[in-house]
Amino acid sequence: DVRLSERERLxxxxxxxGSPDCFLAGYVGGLKPGKGLxxxxxxxxxxxxGTGGPGDSARLLLVGEGISREKLxxxxxxxxxxxxxxxxxxxxxxxxxxxxxxxxxxxSYSEGVPIALLEAMSTGLACAVTGVGGMPSTLSxxxxxxxxxxxxxxxxxxxxxxFDEAGRLEMGRRARVRALERFDLEIWGSRMTAVYDGLEExx
Numbered sequence: 079d080v081r082l083s084e085r086e087r088l089x090x091x092x093x094x095x096g097s098p099d100c101f102l103a104g105y106v107g108g109l110k111p112g113k114g115l116x117x118x119x120x121x122x123x124x125x126x127x128g129t130g131g132p133g134d135s136a137r138l139l140l141v142g143e144g145i146s147r148e149k150l151x152x153x154x155x156x157x158x159x160x161x162x163x164x165x166x167x168x169x170x171x172x173x174x175x176x177x178x179x180x181x182x183x184x185x186s187y188s189e190g191v192p193i194a195l196l197e198a199m200s201t202g203l204a205c206a207v208t209g210v211g212g213m214p215s216t217l218s219x220x221x222x223x224x225x226x227x228x229x230x231x232x233x234x235x236x237x238x239x240x241f242d243e244a245g246r247l248e249m250g251r252r253a254r255v256r257a258l259e260r261f262d263l264e265i266w267g268s269r270m271t272a273v274y275d276g277l278e279e280x281x
Contacts (some may be wrong), residue, residue: 090198090267103183114185114186115140121232139166177203178198182195182198183205187226192213197262202253203250205217206222207222211225217253
C-alpha cells in the first residue's frame, strides 16, 4: 500500500517515534493572520487533553509558510505540544500531504472559495471548515462546518471524527464526488468564462 508506506515515512520524519496508526489532522495553506491557526492549536490541545484512545496519539500538521510561523511555534511550545504538532514548511505539491491526512481543517475567519478546500475535497479527505464566505456552500453536507473562533466546537469535531473512521471515509468519499462533479477545474473554468462573457462592456 503506497499511501500507508508514504504515511509511515511522513510520520517518522515529522513525529519520530510516533504511532503510524495515529489520527492525523492538518491544514495546508498560508501561515498568516486571519486563518484561525491559533484557535486550531488551542482546539487541538483541548482535544488531546479531553479524550483517550485515538486522541492520545493524535498529531497535527500545519503545512505552509508565512508571517505567523514564529508566533505559532511559540504557541506550540506554550501549549506543550512539541512532538505532536509539526510545521514542515512550504510545499509545491499539497496533495502529497493531503492524501496522508485523516482530517483537513480550514479554520479561517474570512474566505472566498479557497483552492485549498477544493484540493482537500478532491483528494477524498474529510473536511472541517468555518462557516464563512463560500466554504459552507462549497462543502455542503459533505463535511463539517463550525463557527469561526469556536474552539470547543472544533475540539468536539476532532474528537468525534478521531473515533469514527468509517464516518471520515464516507465524508471524504462524498466530498470527492462533489468536488469532481461541481468544481472540476475545467467545468469551473467554463462557468466563470460564461459569467465574464455575459458581462456588458463598460460605457
